[in-house]
């Protein structure tokens with residue numbers, strides 16, 4: 255008997271590009287069985303997307319065009335439930351965005367599955383999925399077993415190393431969602447307007463390997479932060495103070511009410527290290543802090559702490575890195 | 581009109597938190613109203629003033645959780661409902677949502693509930709799944725992560741800022757809305773509000789009162805089980821230097837030495 259597949263919800267842009275975090279999910283899923291993608295969109299995936307999904311381990315992609323607004327999370331959950339009913343997977347993996355956590359929850363209601371979100375790792379322990387989570391601003395690590403036959407897990411960025419399998423394009427299977435079921439799933443919600451943000455030219459913040467963050471200490475000038483991010487090929491993040499001040503867009507906010515990041519390298523400049531901010535970054539591999547106050551709490555968690563003025567330290571570091579990497 | 585606001589009592593974020601047997605140690609003293617639920621209470625109070633609504637603050641949790649309800653009442657809500665039962669310990673999001681849904685239906689016995697409001701996440705567990713799960717349980721339209729919220733002619737419209745997009749959603753009432761910390765600035769209870777709250781009623785309910793089967797909730801009803809919990813070891817080999825003109829170069833060298841570039 256072939257083992258049951260693992261489904262991965264394929265997060266993609268409105269114009270059909272697969273978002274980078276999906277590759278990690280595919281690599282993680284491949285540890286547990288054959289990997290099937292789920293593509294929820296009235297527009298089927300293009301050849302590029304199918305090639306990329308195939309090359310990262312998905313043998314099949316289930317395309318579901320719900321007869322309803324495919325951006326509404328309950329409708330996405332209904333679409334996945336249709337595929338779950340058809341292929342009886344062991345698990346469904348999703349990215350850890352606020353929207354996909356909701357999809358995970360509604361899918362749990364719909365299918366009776368056990369759900370874990372914010373998972374930093376996932377293992378198969380004698381047929382039971384066990385997820386690792388860090389809680390309380392990443393000061394504690396818990397292991398959580400999913401007792402139901404179907405496991406639904408939203409996985410944080412950088413939980414698995416991307417693997418290029420070299421397989422050919424994924425094959426496509428099309429599923430239909432009953433129009434009545436899709437309408438019922440939306441429960442009367444109408445999407446009046448949706449504007450997708452244009453890509454920034456920098457890596458996606460939530461899945462970036464390197465994140466350089468500016469706080470109140472930048473005093474509104476993100477130039478030195480952006481320059482350092484660019485020389486490192488990283489993304490730019492911010493504290494809530496910086497986004498509230500309007501120095502940078504709200505989607506750059508890292509923390510408990512913003513984006514959660516777990517990059518290999520986090521550099522915070524003019525960031526005090528408030529508990530709300532730590533909640534979104536403390537699981538980073540290496541933490542570097544530049545702050546002119548030797549008492550700043552961020553130094554308690556920094557691998558390298560530099561007491562100094564970011565307006566001189568950052569440009570000097572950028573210049574030196576340009577020279578070294580030049 | 582009637583608005584139910586779901587609030588959670590969480591350990592104080594600033595206090596050191598511990599896990600005992602996989603669950604948050606609630607005996608550590610000072611808990612508070614989940615800060616993000618203050619935004620939900622605030623949103624309810626603003627709407628109530630505009631539309632003459634009754635505001636009911638609802639929580640599911642142990643004894644102390646009543647403090648979260650009290651805080652809501654001090655801010656200006658009219659009455660509270662506290663679901664308290666030993667069988668609830670260890671509930672997962674589905675168990676909690678089942679109980680909250682039963683409690684909302686209980687409030688409906690006094691007259692229709694037009695809006696259920698929640699915060700965006702609880703700062704202890706931070707799953708942010710509850711609003712969507714509760715909406716599904718109640719069969720209500722879900723409009724989550726609202727940064728702006730307006731009620732007009734029996735419908736609710738919200739604006740939401742997501743990771744990759746901005747959306748405007750609309751739905752007929754009754755509906756469930758979760759609000760973000762960007763949606764408003766919660767008021768601080770005035771002395772008069774604190775005094776008035778003492779006289780406001782808080783109804784205490786058990787699972788039996790709500791007709792909820794205890795086997796669906798608590799640790800035994802949970803679909804997931806915490807196997808173990810460990811405090812993360814502190815980071816080792818931490819270095820703190822003071823800039824003497826060479827810190828930029830030392831930062832660069834650190835990255836090179838640690839193979840981070």
Ligand SMILES: Cc1cc2nc3c(=O)[nH]c(=O)nc-3n(C[C@H](O)[C@H](O)[C@H](O)COP(=O)(O)OP(=O)(O)OC[C@H]3O[C@@H](n4cnc5c(N)ncnc54)[C@H](O)[C@@H]3O)c2cc1C
Nearest residue numbers: 469470471493494509510511524526530531545546547564
């Ligand atoms: C419910 C709630 C949710 C929240 N969610 C979030 C969240 O998701 N993310 C978040 O970030 N915050 C969040 N906050 C806010 C959080 O509590 C802090 O207020 C915020 O993180 C502080 O931002 P900051 O570090 O930029 O500013 P500050 O705390 O003011 O720190 C600025 C730092 O810059 C240093 N500095 C000043 N000048 C220089 C210089 N020239 N060179 C070097 N260093 C300098 C100072 O010494 C100071 O340490 C939340 C708050 C609440 C109540």
Ligand SMILES: Nc1ncnc2c1ncn2[C@@H]1O[C@H](COP(=O)(O)O)[C@@H](O)[C@H]1O
Nearest residue numbers: 586587640698699701702707708709710
């Ligand atoms: N036990 C509870 N009682 C009442 N409301 C809750 C409870 N748990 C969560 N909520 C609500 O659900 C929101 C999201 O919580 P969570 O899904 O736990 O992150 C919170 O902001 C509260 O409004």
